[in-house]
Amino acid sequence: MGLWILPQQVLSHVTLMSHSIDTVSINIADSLMRNLDPVVVNAFNRRQDLLQVPGAISSVGNIVIAQENPAVNVLPVFRYVPGVFAQEGATNTSRVIIRGTGARVPYATGKIRAYFNNIPLTDASGITFIEDIDPSILQSIEVIKGPAPSVYGAGLGGTIILNARNPKARKTGISNTTQAGSFGLLRNSTTLDWVGNNNASTLVYSHTQTDGYRENNQLRRDVLTSVNQIDIFDQMPITVLFAYANGKAFIPSSIDSITYVDSPASAAANWNRTKGYEDGARLLGGISAERKLSDQIRLEVSLFTLWQDEKELRPFDVFYQERSTLGTRFRLVHQDFLKQKSLEFSYGGELFRENYLYSNHENIGGEGQQGEQLTDNKELADSYNFFVQTDGEAGYFRFSAGVNANYTQRNYSDLFNLAELSRSGLYDYGLIISPRIALGYQLSSFQSVYTSISHGFSPPSLDETLTTEGFINPDILPEKSWSLEMGSRGKLWQESFFYDISLYRMQVNDLLVAERVGADAWVGKNAGESIHSGVEAEMQWVILQSQSRDQFLSEISIRANATYNNFIFTDFVDRGIDYSGNLIPGVPEFFAFSSLFLEIKQDIYFIPSWQFTGAIAMNDANTRQSDPYQLVGFTLGYKPSFMNKIKLDVFLKGNNVFNEKYASMVLVNAPSFGGSAPRYYYPGMPIYWLGGIKITI
Secondary structure (H helix, E strand, O other): OOOEEOOOOOHHHHOOOOOOOOOOOOOOOOOOOOOOOOOEEOHHHOOEEHHHOOOOEEEEEHHHHHHHOOOOOOHHHHHHOOOEEEEEEEOOEEEEEEOOEOOOOOOOEEOOEEEEOOEEOEOOOOEEOOOOOOHHHEEEEEEEEOOOOOEOEOOOOEEEEEEEOOHHHOOOEEEEEEEEEOOOEEEEEEEEEEEOOOEEEEEEEEEEEEOOOOOOOOEEEEEEEEEEEEOOOOOOOEEEEEEEEEEEEEOOOOEOHHHHHHOOOOOOHHHHHHOOEEEEEEEEEEEEEEEEOOOOEEEEEEEEEEEEEEEEEEOOEEEEEEEEEEEEEEEEEEEEEEOOEEEEEEEEEEEEEEEEEEEEEEEEOOOOEEEEEEEEEEEEEEEEEEEEEEEEEEOOEEEEEEEEEEEEEEEEEEOOOOHHHOOOEEEEOOOEEEEEEEEEEEOOOOEEEEEEEEEEEEOOOOHHHEOOOOOEOOOOOOEEEEEEEEEEEEEEOOOOEEEEEEEEEEEEEOOEEEEEEEOOEEEEEEOEEEEEEEEEEEEEEEEEEEOOOOOOEEEEEEEEEEEEEEEEEEEEEEOOEEOOOOEOOOOOOEEEEEEEEEEEOOOEEEEEEEEEEOOEEOOOOOOOEEOOEEEEEEEEEEOOEEOOOEEEEEEEEEEOOOOOOOEEEEOOOOOOOOOOOOOOEEEOOOOEEEEEEEEEO
16 A cells, blocks of 8 residues: 655645746656755845745646646746736737736736846837747746845846756756647647756747637747857856747727627628737847856856747737847845854846837738838847845844835837928936835744845836827836835645745836826826835645555545735825726736646546636726636646656646636726727636646656
């Protein structure tokens, strides 16, 4: 008879929080039964045990990413992170919100920061893209909630850190995953791992296509990503990252309430008539090196580049954009070890220049035929971030203190209009200083508490800095926030149960209002203040686990999280209307997610999941709101191995199995033009199925 156990370090599997790319020392995909080391994260660019981090951070490891196995993009993985709300209106229209920040950004993720292996995915206007990052290349995702000044700049609401796979921690081999599902979904992903004496590489190629649930909703995307680690130089490891994505996504856009009820699969009439789409390519690359200068001093340097070229066919015009960025990040780390104390000092910065070219052409009659050129623009942005940070511990106390200094200047050139008609101009918002102070206390070996206060800001977009006549408005200020948080995390019951609870209150000043003055034209103004308060909780629990294949049940574990939000305008007047006291639209007051992992004889697994999303206010006046909804799904799989070399994983996924009708994304403050009804709704997908097979050699 086998033996049931609750292993001491099994939480590292249960919480599905993997080591960061720099600290993984074993391949956790190889075996679910290993006794893993404590969870280590790269929070605030300092490798440390999650229990010792004095701040609100959540981490999702490669086991949960592999189990979720998202077919189109990484957004479904964010359900596992409390305080983060991801909306997906279409394959190319999404929004990730952290603690209510970015909820009112129209069609994109804004006012938070994101990095992929220290390459910034956030442009000079504060817009972040993560949709083209292939989930197959990811080792882990870390989310710092609230402003994270110093090493990651000072995002208004938080920072998303995407960590690529660590080739050195893997074995030479190849794997292929093929998935097919409802609405013409087909995805194929091939991963090649190679490990040599002085270098290691991972190469991932994926192709994804789907017809989509709605009209004018087709997608085709190809992504090639590689990570290379080189050790040919003495004590100076080098990592090279390359990612290229090319795709075309058609745009169904949002629809009004009547269409949402009667014909949710319909596209907006004007977008369907013109067959609107985005067609483009995106490339990012980076090289980083680390050099130990002495026993106490370490230098880290990276160079990165990003390039994007895109055409968007819209009912009101044809839009072209090309964006190129070149930058560097550097950090000097000095460590001191004193009697019963340790200190780490970090000094560094992030510098980049962004060249943004964009133009508009006439869409003749809205029928998709390109006409005369209407605008021709160039924006050159220079951004400078410098930081100083100190981290240390003394006995049971841990502290972190840092300050970030940011200066950004944008030089806008109107290349279409000449002389007195030109709208060219310079814009900057001056030097912004953002501090952070955090203190943690270790209650025991497995419980800790912390508190922190931090400052953040979000730059306005170019549209928000323009007047209605199209000239630079130098009086526009960035949104700024002060955030106070406290929390506790720990392990119970022989480390089989993990909990993490945080409470926060964030005040946002100089709130930016984007007033729509045309079909695709906004102007901005600073209109007031808001308060974001909330409670975030997550837990992971291994109920039982067996190391014997003779046992029928190999594992039962649960992961769950819940978020309560209270986001209100405290002083907000827009166009003479006072919205003070109203809820901030675009984010639910309450949402929760849970999943159960059930494994039989280490071969068959069943993962049911449940998601609840509360009602969402859809405008500043709070006169419209979406209905609350629940989504139930499951994954059923079988993963045998042959000759200890070939591994299979055959799986079936059911999504929204009770066919719930819901809005997967809302357009906040949807306008109405020409007497048409405002289009608030992006309908979510009905019940749909997905099957796949993964072969690893």
